Amino acid sequence: MIPQADPKAGYLAHKAEIDAAVAKVLASGWYILGSEVKGFEEEFAKFVGVGHGIGVANGTDALEIALRALGVGPGDKVATVSHTAVATVAAIELVGAEPVLLDVDPERFTMDADELAEVLKREPIKAVIPVHLYGQPAAIDRVVQMCEASRVPVIEDCSQAHGAMLGNRQVGSFGRIACWSLYPTKNLGAFGDGGIVATDDAALAQRVREIREYGWRERYISATTGMNTRLDELHAAMLRVRLRHLPADNARRQAIARIYDSELRNIDKPKLSPGVTHVYHQYVLRHPLREKLRQRMKAMGVGTNVHYPMPVHLQPAYAGRVTLGPKGCKATERVANEVLSLPMFPELTDEQARKVVQAVHSCIQLLH
Ligand SMILES: Cc1ncc(COP(=O)(O)O)c(C=O)c1O
Structure with missing residues (x-):
């Protein structure tokens, strides 16, 4: 796994x-x-x-x-x-x-x-x-x-x-x-x-x-x-100790992200803004059948996570009582249903990253 x-x-x-x-x-x-x-x-x-x-x-x-x-x-x-x-x-x-x-x-x-x-x-x-x-x-x-x-x-x-x-x-x-x-x-x-x-x-x-x-x-x-x-x-x-290694760890996360980027070109992802250095705490995809994709990837030995499955304003402790802005969080609700975080940590190897990519492709194919 x-x-x-x-x-x-x-x-x-x-x-x-x-x-x-x-x-x-x-x-x-x-x-x-x-x-x-x-x-x-x-x-x-x-x-x-x-x-x-x-x-x-x-x-x-x-x-x-x-x-x-x-x-x-x-x-x-x-x-x-x-x-x-x-x-x-x-x-x-x-x-x-x-x-x-x-x-x-x-x-x-x-x-x-x-x-x-x-x-x-x-x-x-x-x-x-x-x-x-x-x-x-x-x-x-x-x-x-x-x-x-x-x-x-x-x-x-x-x-x-x-x-x-x-x-x-x-x-x-x-x-x-x-x-x-x-x-x-x-x-x-x-x-x-x-x-x-x-x-x-x-x-x-x-x-x-x-x-x-x-x-x-x-x-x-x-x-x-x-x-x-x-x-x-x-x-x-x-x-x-960890702070001394943070620049190298972030560089490694960026290298993994480059593998994902180049191999998952056709998959919907959050856009990068001009001039930003992204440090890939999470590498996130977007898919309308997120839950099914997640289950299939798990069956193929690839762990994923969802950050976050329920926007704060819909969670039981907050629903119906928190104030929303004029746009009403419509984009937030769509995003929360579709995001999926792939494996991402500095010690992930290139070979593992390629396995993740293969799993994404074959699972998405199976969903169609
Ligand atoms: C965006 C964001 N804010 C705040 C926190 C809260 O941090 P902690 O769990 O250390 O209290 C987290 C951690 O999950 C976070 O991701």
Whole structure:
């Protein structure tokens, strides 16, 4: 069976370095917010091209804390997309704000910037969260330009796009603040939960730091109300190893994507925008008989996944009560019924990628 993702292969590829990093932390006697976290934060911020990184417990907390640090709270509206991990929307409600769920560009599957323009004209929006889905930057230049004109802060959700670029700038360096999940299967994944927030704004970074740990400015004294969402030293030490390999890992994902691209030319896929560097967190196809295709591929030994089968606004916890943008998420609903993610991880071999391609072709033929 060729798995869709394989985080264990990621460990085995760098086992000696990761084991050494773990041993060093265990022997150090310091396990929470120490030199490894500080080192990882600095190295990650430098990698993105911004001044400050703040390690947190997971990507959902990263978004929640970014919203809180920007002063978003009850009564505020925050625009994002419905075609995302539910966490993006959950974070908005965690701070007591109201999500406004926009449709996606039907060709790229990321935020419809025209709809955002409409919404910014119509109602007071306190923040906007574009999601760089599957590893491709959203229309972040347009989104930031519009939001700056309306004085609305942009929080980039980069959880699926570590290292992705538009022009020569990395995602996470366009908005006021940016958030990444470091979940094990992400392009930069921990061996458990983790997340990071980054920003160029020193005062905002300081607020995030305080909220991360009980609102402390000095130990045991809460200057503001906070939470506990610390990153631990073990994860930070392992993430520093993985960050060193991220450019090569992303290059390998791109090489696999080139095999898929050249062999699956006639199959419908999200379009690439000009000037983007896609880092292929997921390689996604589109097919009207997605479920059948998925089952047949499984029978042929090829694992696939669906990101995501049900848009957030149709999920039981949200259906009928979340606000949609003027377009009503029609493109989102179509996309959710048709997307299929192929195996994609740096350790996938060329031979395996070719087997995946053969399976796609023969399964699609059988469907006709
Ligand atoms: C786009 C997006 N946002 C947020 C998250 C939430 O991250 P976490 O699972 O680390 O809380 C994820 C992870 O699945 C994600 O893909």
